[in-house]
Amino acid sequence: MNKFYVFFSVFSDLIHSWKGKFAAVSKKGECSVCGNYMEPISLSLKDFERMRTNFMDRVIKGSDTFLQSTPGEVERFKKFVEQTAPYDVVMDGLNVGFQRQPGSSGGKFDQAKGVFTVAKYLSETRGKKVLILGRQHMLRWPQKFIKPLQQMAHCFFAENLSKDDPFLLYAAMHSGLGTVFISKDMMRDHLFKLGEEFDILFRKWQWSHQMQILHVKPDGTVKFKAPLRFDTVVQHKENSWHIPYESGLPRYAYEVPETWLCLTSS
Numbered sequence: 001m002n003k004f005y006v007f008f009s010v011f012s013d014l015i016h017s018w019k020g021k022f023a024a025v026s027k028k029g030e031c032s033v034c035g036n037y038m039e040p041i042s043l044s045l046k047d048f049e050r051m052r053t054n055f056m057d058r059v060i061k062g063s064d065t066f067l068q069s070t071p072g073e074v075e076r077f078k079k080f081v082e083q084t085a086p087y088d089v090v091m092d093g094l095n096v097g098f099q100r101q102p103g104s105s106g107g108k109f110d111q112a113k114g115v116f117t118v119a120k121y122l123s124e125t126r127g128k129k130v131l132i133l134g135r136q137h138m139l140r141w142p143q144k145f146i147k148p149l150q151q152m153a154h155c156f157f158a159e160n161l162s163k164d165d166p167f168l169l170y171a172a173m174h175s176g177l178g179t180v181f182i183s184k185d186m187m188r189d190h191l192f193k194l195g196e197e198f199d200i201l202f203r204k205w206q207w208s209h210q211m212q213i214l215h216v217k218p219d220g221t222v223k224f225k226a227p228l229r230f231d232t233v234v235q236h237k238e239n240s241w242h243i244p245y246e247s248g249l250p251r252y253a254y255e256v257p258e259t260w261l262c263l264t265s266s
Helices: 003-010 046-062 063-067 071-084 094-096 108-125 136-140 143-152 165-175 188-194 194-209
Strands: 017-021 088-094 129-136 155-160 180-182 212-214 223-224 235-237 239-246 261-266
Touching: 046 165, 046 188, 046 194, 063 261, 088 108, 088 143, 088 165, 094 129, 094 136, 108 129, 108 136, 108 143, 108 194, 108 212, 108 223, 129 136, 129 165, 136 155, 155 261, 165 180, 188 194, 194 212
Parallel strands: 088 129, 088 180, 129 155, 180 212
Antiparallel strands: 017 261, 212 223, 235 239, 239 261
């Protein structure tokens, strides 16, 4: 990528006055160099329905789901979702609980407090309908947090050995395109089960619907890393090209490159 940048910088006069500069793209999709906006992520309702059906057939109904869960539990969860969905936010309770905040010890008290604080912020401050997915052992966490948690949000506690990713994705997809989910999990296992045809559709849905918790303030305010709004593919407009590239820094599989090359012509 450095060679590509140098080429456009040095030989811009020879290729119709094209100039290349490294750029940053804002959360809204605006290029820091030319001011153009990236195209938004496009996932039609038809493609979403196709992906959701494929996910239900291959991941939820597939025999591999039952390796660490029982058919009875899956049916109990599906019935629970049918009765309580749609949700605005689906949250991986353990994932959130294990995310240590500055000053916390990481014990059960702090884990329970972390899940409670995020759920309270979403349901009471933001007015969202929340589903919290957890494991049975979480019911033994301090009742000071668990009891009010079950009152302010819908909660489903799976068996301790069950996989919770399929449950989380099922609930989010079942609720429709307007639902986001909170987890730092990469969801890599499910890509292989969906097949190549649905790989990019799943990723587009994941990029545009997955949130992460950045930090929780002492007053209970939660700062999130919001879902991506724009598509990270090579984009062309009348007088510009935008090319995303790998910076070499580590990133999660569901995260997209944040470094861009902006090419503009005068």
